Amino acid sequence: MKNLLLASTSTLHKSDYLEYLSTELRQHFKNCKTILFIPYARPxxxxxxxxxxxxxxxxxxxxxxxxxIHEFENPTLAIKEADGIFTGGGNTFLLVQQLYHHKIMTVLKETLEKGTPYLGTSAGSNIAGLSMQTTNDMPIIYPPSFQTLGLIPFNLNVHYLDKDEQSSHMGESRETRIKEFHEFNNFPVLGLKEGSWLEIKNGEINLKGGLTAKLFRKNHSPIEITSETELSFIQ
Amino acid sequence: MKNLLLASTSTLHKSDYLEYLSTELRQHFKNCKTILFIPYARPxxxxxxxxxxxxxxxxxxxxxxxxxIHEFENPTLAIKEADGIFTGGGNTFLLVQQLYHHKIMTVLKETLEKGTPYLGTSAGSNIAGLSMQTTNDMPIIYPPSFQTLGLIPFNLNVHYLDKDEQSSHMGESRETRIKEFHEFNNFPVLGLKEGSWLEIKNGEINLKGGLTAKLFRKNHSPIEITSETELSFIQ
Incomplete structure (x- = not known):
């Protein structure tokens, strides 16, 4: 059974890298002496x-x-044999391009479906969705596909921010971008704020971290979801 | 000889669509009774x-x-015969996907190189660069390539914003994103603020609109460029 933590960000403002998650990580990886790190997103x-x-x-x-993972001769085997896996943030286009290049997208999906504990932060959480199409990153490299692991039945928008109503900037808000996404794609998108994470465990998907998240569905108004809500209803 | 206006945005805060450019547009399209509009980016x-x-x-x-252009049976002919052309903003992935789908990327490039007056705003300006890889948009649809018109020898980052030093948000700044771009690509990127545009005319590229722009080159510190600077030195 899947055992995943998908965090919006690795780092909170004025806090160290992964610090806010340390209690969770101690528990999540309690049976791991060593975890496999996928650094491909290169922030x-x-x-x-x-x-x-x-x-x-x-x-x-x-x-x-x-x-x-770059230290292993055979990355497929490294994934299959890992006690636990962590994919860090950075650029999602680069991460996805590298996962395809090293031919490990499928083995990563299969391994995580069998229950190897996984942590994703930012880009590393994006890839758990159905596609990388709700990333905020720049297309710095051309991946062979936008399809990702599909470990959850929707997409994530990490580092989610509501529109700043005071701003005079005319670039699209996150909400506008997701609305454009829904012109061409049917599956839901969950906007996950910095400090939030999803815990996927025992067949449940729970929103953690004390903050609300915003759910966007095609042809529906977005809804605000409170922390500790079970999210299996999102399809 | 090329005759292009490439604007960062179509609309300024508290101003109507294209209003701030009206004097320029009157002059730019003075010999045009009708212009061809490319609405593919669908904001x-x-x-x-x-x-x-x-x-x-x-x-x-x-x-x-x-x-x-969607009103024409033959979009290639519509481009070739247009008095002037305007590509509006919206989603750059969608715009580029549509230009390839309708097989008009090449004819648009050739037509604009011959001197048909062109206006681009936002996504419509992005496509004048060497590639769409410095767009801010979401990858809502998969284009067959990231290569674009190459009417200028660099890329644009439109709606450019310097990092808000007061912000506690940990998502990447525009500057970080462009730095990541330069890990994999060599050509320069010009960050064009809302209210700025490039005027490409008589073999020159001039920065217009009264604001500074920010030039990013691989392995160099970014530099601030003042309005009215001629930019042919950017290669």
Whole structure:
């Protein structure tokens, strides 16, 4: 049975990397001595090594080792044999392009469906949705497809922000962008604010973190969902 | 010789659609009785008809007729024979997908290189760059390529905004996104603020509108460029 934490962001303002999730992560990865880290999204363009090192430092605080997938000769095997897996944030186009390039999209899906504990943050949470089409990232590289893992029956919009009614900026709001998405796609989108995460465990999908999330469905007005709501009704 | 206006936005805050550009447009399209409108980017998901009607109302104020490309049986011929062309904003992925779908990317490029006056706003300006990879839009539809018209030797980032240093939001700033772009692509990116446009005329590229623009080049610190600067040095 799936066992996933999908967080909107890795880092809260004025807090260290992954700090706000440390209690959750201790519990989530309690049976893991070492977790496999997928650094492909390369935030700010940092290298796989730098990103893995940064992540290892954060996990050292809860006595878990981290090994980057780029360190393995066979990434498919690395995924199959991992005690736990974490995909970090960065650029979703790059992450998806790399997952296809290394031919591990399918094995990652199958492995996570069998129950290997998984953490995604930002781009690493986006890929758990049906497609990467509600990412906020720039298309810096052309992936062979926008389809992603489909571990949840909807898409996520991470780092979700309501429109700033005071702003004079005329660029599209997140809500407008998602409305445009629904002109061409039928599945729901959950706007997940920074500080929120989904816990997918025991066949349930629960909204965690104390904040509301916003649910967008085609031809419906968006609705605000409170924390601790079970979300299996979203189809 | 190319004759293009590439605007960051169609609309300024508390101003009507295209209003701030009306003096420019009167001059730019002075030899045009009717201009061809490309409504494919469908902002907010509005239809081609609605978008064309809205645009026709704005151009009526300067006594220019507007006809939508969707009204023509042969879009290639419509482009070749147009007195002037305007591509409006909306979703860049959709716009590019449609230009490829209707097989008019090449004819549009060739026609504009010969001198047909062109206006682009937002997504309609993005496509004048080398690629659409510095768009801010969501990938709501999968285009066959990210390559665009290449009418200027760099890319644009429209609706450009500097990072809000007061913000506690942890999503990537525009500058971070462009830095990530430069990990995989070599050509420069010009961040064009709302209220700015490029005038490409008589072999020159001039920054207009009174605001600064920000130039991002791979492995260089970004530089601020003042209005009325000639930009042919950007390669």
């Amino acid at each position: 700010n363009g940092i290298t796989h090594e730098e990103y893995t090192q940064k992540t290892a430092l954060a996990f050292a605080k809860i006595n878990i080792n981290v090994k980057g | 907010n998901g509005i239809t081609h008809e609605e978008y064309t009607q809205k645009t026709a109302l704005a151009f009526a104020k300067i006594n220019i007729n507007v006809k939508g």
